Amino acid sequence: MTHYYYKCFxxxxxxxxxxxxxxxxxxxxxxxxxxxxxxxxxxxxxKYDTDFIKQNISRSGLLGKRIGRFWEYPYLWPLKINKxxxxxxxxxxxxxxxxxxxxxxxxxxxxxxVDFWDETRNPTYSxxxxxxSLVAIKAIELGVNEIAAASTGNAGSSLAGICSRLGLKSKxxxxxxxPREKLNQIMxxxxxxxxxxxDYDQAYDLCLELSEKYNWLNRNTAYNPLTxxxxxxxxxxxxxxxxGKLPDFIVVPVGDGVIISGIYKGFSDLxxxxxxxxxxxxxxxxxxxxxxxxxxxxxxxxxxESANTIADSICAGAPRNLYMASKAVxxxxxxxxGVKDEDILIAQKEFAQNYGVLAExxxxxxxxxxxxxxxxxxxxxxxxxxxxxxxxxLKDSASIKKWINEITPKSEEKIKRSLLxx
Amino acid sequence: MTHYYYKCFxxxxxxxxxxxxxxxxxxxxxxxxxxxxxxxxxxxxxKYDTDFIKQNISRSGLLGKRIGRFWEYPYLWPLKINKxxxxxxxxxxxxxxxxxxxxxxxxxxxxxxVDFWDETRNPTYSxxxxxxSLVAIKAIELGVNEIAAASTGNAGSSLAGICSRLGLKSKxxxxxxxPREKLNQIMxxxxxxxxxxxDYDQAYDLCLELSEKYNWLNRNTAYNPLTxxxxxxxxxxxxxxxxGKLPDFIVVPVGDGVIISGIYKGFSDLxxxxxxxxxxxxxxxxxxxxxxxxxxxxxxxxxxESANTIADSICAGAPRNLYMASKAVxxxxxxxxGVKDEDILIAQKEFAQNYGVLAExxxxxxxxxxxxxxxxxxxxxxxxxxxxxxxxxLKDSASIKKWINEITPKSEEKIKRSLLxx
Numbered sequence: 001m002t003h004y005y006y007k008c009f010x011x012x013x014x015x016x017x018x019x020x021x022x023x024x025x026x027x028x029x030x031x032x033x034x035x036x037x038x039x040x041x042x043x044x045x046x047k048y049d050t051d052f053i054k055q056n057i058s059r060s061g062l063l064g065k066r067i068g069r070f071w072e073y074p075y076l077w078p079l080k081i082n083k084x085x086x087x088x089x090x091x092x093x094x095x096x097x098x099x100x101x102x103x104x105x106x107x108x109x110x111x112x113x114v115d116f117w118d119e120t121r122n123p124t125y126s127x128x129x130x131x132x133s134l135v136a137i138k139a140i141e142l143g144v145n146e147i148a149a150a151s152t153g154n155a156g157s158s159l160a161g162i163c164s165r166l167g168l169k170s171k172x173x174x175x176x177x178x179p180r181e182k183l184n185q186i187m188x189x190x191x192x193x194x195x196x197x198x199d200y201d202q203a204y205d206l207c208l209e210l211s212e213k214y215n216w217l218n219r220n221t222a223y224n225p226l227t228x229x230x231x232x233x234x235x236x237x238x239x240x241x242x243x244g245k246l247p248d249f250i251v252v253p254v255g256d257g258v259i260i261s262g263i264y265k266g267f268s269d270l271x272x273x274x275x276x277x278x279x280x281x282x283x284x285x286x287x288x289x290x291x292x293x294x295x296x297x298x299x300x301x302x303x304x305e306s307a308n309t310i311a312d313s314i315c316a317g318a319p320r321n322l323y324m325a326s327k328a329v330x331x332x333x334x335x336x337x338g339v340k341d342e343d344i345l346i347a348q349k350e351f352a353q354n355y356g357v358l359a360e361x362x363x364x365x366x367x368x369x370x371x372x373x374x375x376x377x378x379x380x381x382x383x384x385x386x387x388x389x390x391x392x393x394l395k396d397s398a399s400i401k402k403w404i405n406e407i408t409p410k411s412e413e414k415i416k417r418s419l420l421x422x
Numbered sequence: 423m424t425h426y427y428y429k430c431f432x433x434x435x436x437x438x439x440x441x442x443x444x445x446x447x448x449x450x451x452x453x454x455x456x457x458x459x460x461x462x463x464x465x466x467x468x469k470y471d472t473d474f475i476k477q478n479i480s481r482s483g484l485l486g487k488r489i490g491r492f493w494e495y496p497y498l499w500p501l502k503i504n505k506x507x508x509x510x511x512x513x514x515x516x517x518x519x520x521x522x523x524x525x526x527x528x529x530x531x532x533x534x535x536v537d538f539w540d541e542t543r544n545p546t547y548s549x550x551x552x553x554x555s556l557v558a559i560k561a562i563e564l565g566v567n568e569i570a571a572a573s574t575g576n577a578g579s580s581l582a583g584i585c586s587r588l589g590l591k592s593k594x595x596x597x598x599x600x601p602r603e604k605l606n607q608i609m610x611x612x613x614x615x616x617x618x619x620x621d622y623d624q625a626y627d628l629c630l631e632l633s634e635k636y637n638w639l640n641r642n643t644a645y646n647p648l649t650x651x652x653x654x655x656x657x658x659x660x661x662x663x664x665x666g667k668l669p670d671f672i673v674v675p676v677g678d679g680v681i682i683s684g685i686y687k688g689f690s691d692l693x694x695x696x697x698x699x700x701x702x703x704x705x706x707x708x709x710x711x712x713x714x715x716x717x718x719x720x721x722x723x724x725x726x727e728s729a730n731t732i733a734d735s736i737c738a739g740a741p742r743n744l745y746m747a748s749k750a751v752x753x754x755x756x757x758x759x760g761v762k763d764e765d766i767l768i769a770q771k772e773f774a775q776n777y778g779v780l781a782e783x784x785x786x787x788x789x790x791x792x793x794x795x796x797x798x799x800x801x802x803x804x805x806x807x808x809x810x811x812x813x814x815x816l817k818d819s820a821s822i823k824k825w826i827n828e829i830t831p832k833s834e835e836k837i838k839r840s841l842l843x844x
Contacts, residue, residue, distance in 0.1 A: 092528055095526075100523075101522075101523040102520050102523065106514055123543075125547075125816060164774065173837075181816070181819055185816070187827065189774050190774065190775030194837045195829050195830065196831065196832065196834060196837065198831075206834050349610075352611050356518065356585070356586035356587030358546075358607065394603070394814070394816040394817060400606050400607075400609075404610055407609070407617050409598040412618060412620065415628065
């Protein structure tokens with residue numbers, strides 16, 4: 001008996017954990033479907049025995065936990081529990097996975113309280129380490145040594161880095177338009193890397209095919225339910241960091257929709273446990289050139305449009321987790337908002353110059369979304385907010401070069417004279 | 423009355439804190455000298471009233487402190503104390519400076535216990551945040567709004583980022599050979615950046631001249647004694663992390679010699695307090711093409727040779743803090759070791775692929791030094807060691823490209839066939 005089971009997001013069918021995990025099933029056996037240029041159908045959610053959780057940990061017990069080490073309270077995760085510890089997995093593994101322990105930067109913008117949640121200082125410098133860590137722990141638990149994923153960047157470098165830390169092998173299927181710095185990082189960690197002469201969609205499908213054939217554990221985002229569950233850890237960490245008093249709204253950059261789904265899932269679990277009264281309003285920011293969720297929430301219909309934005313990490317024509325992301329926004333009385341690429345770059349500059357936080361464009365989109373939400377009157381100035389910063393600008397120097405000044409070497413004399421003229 | 427004073431490393435003259443700080447004095451007023459292509463003379467050290475420290479904090483009290491927040495025990499730092507808190511400085515400032523709270527990655531190499539100390543996940547992704555933070559706090563204390571530094575990269579991006587976080591202005595004088603990614607980062611944070619048509623030495627001297635003229639606080643490494651004192655925080659953090667039981671040796675990459683001096687200073691303070699019995703052996707790693715300390719320890723003489731190595735962060739023909747670094751090595755029964763650039767690149771690859779840590783070449787030098795030290799029999803296999811990882815490989819993609827494979831996009835068919843052939 002395990003303390004959790006799997007439930008289909010779409011058809012509500014329920015499955016015991018063993019059936020799903022032992023057979024390496026990912027999507028719902030009843031209705032699951034992965035089709036090109038289409039959101040996934042039958043994404044599985046993990047449901048817990050809340051009595052079991054409460055027998056093992058209390059609200060105040062959880063609030064006393066350390067951030068960035070979700071495995072220290074295993075009852076909230078789809079992992080085997082052995083006398084309060086995970087089986088098979090040693091402390092030395094966890095030591096290598098510790099996320100940033102205080103991602104909260106208290107800040108304000110034009111007098112409004114808006115904190116930043118900095119995920120750029122995780123082990124491989126992005127939010128994706130949350131999902132990779134949980135998937136990797138599960139792989140060790142299952143005795144699987146090889147994990148594969150399709151990725152446009154951060155998820156891939158995260159999986160590669162986490163696998164390298166734990167002595168697992170990673171296989172990355174990446175599209176040819178992957179930003180070079182992220183490809184470098186993936187290859188640096190020693191992942192077996194397959195650069196597909198095609199787009200992310202092709203890489204995604206090829207990865208599913210190869211994973212099945214070669215028995216690799218698959219970490220494709222949304223497809224593997226543990227990617228959602230791993231990202232849920234951010235919500236739990238926020239609960240701990242805010243001592244249970246959550247902000248009014250959280251701005252989340254949305255591409256495939258898995259981060260926002262994971263955060264929603266975490267708060268939903270807390271709500272179900274009766275440990276919070278309300279989930280913060282989730283504001284989904286998308287680039288205007290990649291706004292499938294914005295359009296879906298307006299029209300209640302998905303229509304594929306190829307995506308194009310400078311914010312590569314949220315560039316997704318067919319968000320794999322569209323339906324769950326949509327629910328996350330609606331159920332929390334949030335809203336979606338589309339921002340222009342030029343406003344993302346301005347936000348990136350302001351993040352760096354006014355707050356000392358170097359964000360990649362997708363991460364800076366959260367700030368652009370805040371500003372537009374305020375301008376449009378969608379965000380009340382009395383609310384308290386949190387902006388999610390999902391990846392570092394160090395991985396995207398091309399975007400930074402678009403707004404820093406040109407600079408050429410000058411003689412000492414010229415420098416001295418330039419200062420006199422000020 | 424303050425609980426600390428300044429003492430010249432070379433001539434032993436002592437000065438009250440007020441005399442040095444209120445007059446913005448940096449080098450020893452008696453013997454201090456900054457000359458081109460020469461190590462600094464008259465670097466000042468900060469000495470504490472150990473009774474005062476012991477009245478305010480005990481050994482076990484210090485061991486109970488959190489890592490990465492040195493300001494939480496002000497007695498060990500050259501800062502004003504006001505009822506146990508710093509004056510003038512608010513909690514919200516400190517919140518923006520928190521360093522990585524668990525930099526220790528327990529590891530081993532060929533069966534030997536060698537932990538890694540990961541400083542790449544600090545606020546601006548390098549060790550230099552330790553020095554920049556202390557200097558910036560001091561600037562706020564003194565009511566100074568502008569801080570200047572000469573830098574080849576990490577110190578500059580650190581100062582720029584920390585200043586941006588705290589609402590201070592930074593002025594960076596950088597040489598024309600600065601790696602582009604680090605220049606981007608400096609400019610991204612909004613530093614006023616002066617690119618000198620010259621080398622680091624020229625930038626260093628120009629920065630001194632301009633700082634004096636325009637009344638900027640100067641953060642040139644070693645020149646400002648707080649750079650050494652800030653870096654000392656790593657030693658205190660190690661003491662806390664290891665619960666007082668320090669490893670036998672610590673491998674430190676050495677350029678200007680300020681990091682190793684700071685670590686030595688921290689352990690010396692602990693030794694003087696009677697809180698440790700022995701300082702770990704400090705092993706100074708240099709690139710063969712920039713080995714002034716190696717040569718100085720062999721010959722007891724400094725001779726300038728222009729430096730050249732792929733590890734830009736430890737490239738220094740005239741290490742500013744040569745004499746203090748030399749003492750750190752000698753007094754701890756350590757040794758200096760020079761490693762080849764190609765071995766640094768191999769170490770960088772192994773760090774990433776075997777341990778999932780992306781280090782820049784200067785940081786990877788510590789691993790190369792360990793390997794060479796073992797090969798030469800200078801390091802005993804029964805010793806326990808610590809490798810300092812000072813900066814992230816994300817800031818130096820050129821070095822990574824030297825050892826990852828070339829990769830070109832392939833069709834799905836070709837990828838499938840390539841897998842069959844394995």
